[in-house]
Amino acid sequence: MCSLFPSSIIAAGLIAALVPAPFLVEPAAVEPTTVTENGLSTAQSTAAGPERSEFQTMLLKYAARCALRSDQSLAAPPDASGHVEQLPGALGLAPEWRDGSCDRSCQEKVSSCLIALINRTGKHVQLSLVSTAPALPALSPGDSDLPFPHQEGAFFGNVFTGEAYACRGRDVEKAAQVKRFCALEPASCTGLAEFADAGRCEDACEMRCSRLSDGSERCAATSCKDPQGRRWSAPITTYLRNRIEAGNADQLDGTRAAKDEAFEPSAKLGAARFERVDFGRAGSDVHTFAARLAAPRAGARIEVWLKDGKRLGVLDVKRTGDGEQEQTAAIDARGVSGTHDVVLKLFDATKIGRVSTIEFR
Helix, strand or coil: CCCCCCHHHHHHHHHHHCCCCCEEEECCCCCCCCEEEEEEECCCCCCCCCCCCHHHHHHHHHHHHHHCECCCEEECCCCCCCCCCEEECEECCCHHHHCCCCCHHHHHHHHHHHHHCCCCCCCCCEEEEECCCCCCHHHCCCHHHCCCCEEEEEEEEEHHHCEEEEEECCCCCHHHHCCCCCCCCHHHCCCCCCEEEEEEHHHHEEEEEEECCCCCEEEEEEEEECCCCCEECCCEEEEECCCEEHHHCCEEECEEECCCCCEEECCCCEEEEEEEEECCCCCCCCCEEEEEEECCCCCCEEEEEECCCCEEEEEECCCCCCCCEEEEEECCCCCCCCEEEEEEEEECHHHCCEEEEEEEC
């Protein structure tokens, strides 16, 4: 069996590139596997040695999930106590690597996946990975991608040789509100390699579009060129949803972030600030604020403000019972376009158990 990342590669090429710290995504437990969730840090890396480091384990974990099928797994190096963890596969982009070698084609497929899953903020963000490259049939767009209509960008390269490229998709401005930046601002991302800006995807890549059951299209890269003009045959295109994980707020007061990217009020008065929320181009018709939440009691109030002092609207929170529900309120966002910082002001907030997501639509 061939190790996914020999220790010599980890020590010489990968760990050395991890300043500042990158963050990787973790596939969520949903089907099909094109929908993923991100947020684990590889910051705690150390030089490779006989015992596995946290970084080595995480890198092997994500490499296994990108490369191997769900019926395959990889044995991680033993930890200090001798325990050997089995790392499951998921996407199955290069299953041949489990018991054999990884040639250049294999390296590009696994690399595109890892590059697409790096997130400089470490926030857990749901996204969709799709591809129309002949080498990546497992990532063909399908109806599981319907909740993810916003094209963030495409990612490609070869981390074995220290190359990572990102191009900007047509909806890349949506990325900042959900705390994804490697397509929007490639120079700010390092990780497994220094990211290079490949420009706009429509210029750098050959794209092919697939029509989904609701009539919408998902256009994904078939191949892409890097800034030197070299063509890469296994790019992965990412799509985002408009919903924002509430616990990923840039600032929380009187509330606390939960492990599953919700926030939970801890005082009667609270606030949550979200930077660079995208209200779309001029003339966009944003008129609704939506929050998915759990409220054991009725009576709480969420006021929606722009940071510059304009109040957009108020959500009077209703009791939800044991579960979560989406609740909506009309807002007045006339004349508001582009990105803005938004502040949610919470009153009688202890009547709210948690807020999972927010959305402006």
